[in-house]
Amino acid sequence: MLRISTDPIDTSHELRQFEKLADRAGGIVTFSGQVRPHASKGAVTTLFLQAYSPLTESGIESAIAEARTKWALDQVLVLHRTGEMSPGDTIVFVATASKHRRAAFEAADFLMDYLKTAAVFWKKEKTETGAYWIEPRDEDYKDAARWAEKEPV
Amino acid sequence: MLRISTDPIDTSHELRQFEKLADRAGGIVTFSGQVRPHASKGAVTTLFLQAYSPLTESGIESAIAEARTKWALDQVLVLHRTGEMSPGDTIVFVATASKHRRAAFEAADFLMDYLKTAAVFWKKEKTETGAYWIEPRDEDYKDAARWAEKEPV
């Protein structure tokens, strides 16, 4: 399941709902990402995230479908916030459920790599010194490349 | 932080508390494991988990300390339930917080491998056909061995 919205993400609530959905799956992995308080250009006051529907959604749906072919997953959830956010706000919440904890870990990791590098979002950090559009970091590309080199276990 | 208790684990509540503790860390990974409804010997009616204090605690604390030397972690939480449980009950909840999502993922994965293979627990599955003490699975040993072969990124 995928939801992109400007509404705040309540990870605690989402985990509870996901557990109900993934009833007795065995293992659940979640990742939640928060807006960082510091950027290379100083303290962040706000983060603005822009999506382009339905391109952003279809890209993420493809990544979810790919994860489902690579790993045996009972349930997958991707929540992504857009619009204006403050440091500490949750930007993204990914949850995976599987009988095998390795599958749940790797699928969540894979989805996060997609979301952080290839997902159709543009983001602008507002800091004390100005506002900057952020391009992908090299580290992110390296993370995503891992999945091309290695077969899932 | 580590807590071993016969009390039920409320993952949703724990995630909320952990997020407060890991204020603005960047990324949080959680793993929750539930009692599986099926075992090799049939449908599970109850699972009984036995710990030996303080040996169980000191072993897990060592694993947490090792994770903290391997990865830059802001916060670590391990909750483990003992005593009698039913299918679907949460046995274990691990949460890691880090500025780097790779660190949070790998540390949670590492701790789960420790908990599933080397942690001082004995467990007995009660099924329709009887009660059986469960010894470690080969798959679990293989998972844990991964950490000896590879340097963390």
Added chain:
Amino acid sequence: MQKILYFGRLSDVTGKSEELLDIPVTVETAGALREWLDTRFDASGALLDPTVRIAIDSEITFDSAPVHDATEIAFMPPVGGG
């Protein structure tokens, strides 16, 4: 009238994130549209940058794609992830 979208840093260059436009009949392709808009906004090549991709009606496309049947044309700088 066609809807043109400018994403990410391009909206800073154009001063808007979207607009409704009558594309001149002589501007037939996505590539020609890039050039026409770049001149129009005095964008110094920001719209010509090959890393800026064009989507027509939510499909990433090439510079050779015709634009006059399009409802929505989007200019997309490299995506930064979430």
Added chain:
Amino acid sequence: MQKILYFGRLSDVTGKSEELLDIPVTVETAGALREWLDTRFDASGALLDPTVRIAIDSEITFDSAPVHDATEIAFMPPVGGG
């Protein structure tokens, strides 16, 4: 009186998970205690199995360890993880 703990499947063999015992003075080491208890419970070697480790006062120890100063002695079959 010393406290003896039997963990995991050993409690099925001994019929109890713990007991208070007077260990005979002739049973001086952890290894000797294994043998004495195995006979006492008619355990057919379950307590002699080398995969069964002994902890004295919460420290994993060897069969050569003396037992008479111990407060708590635990017999631990292989741990199965959580």
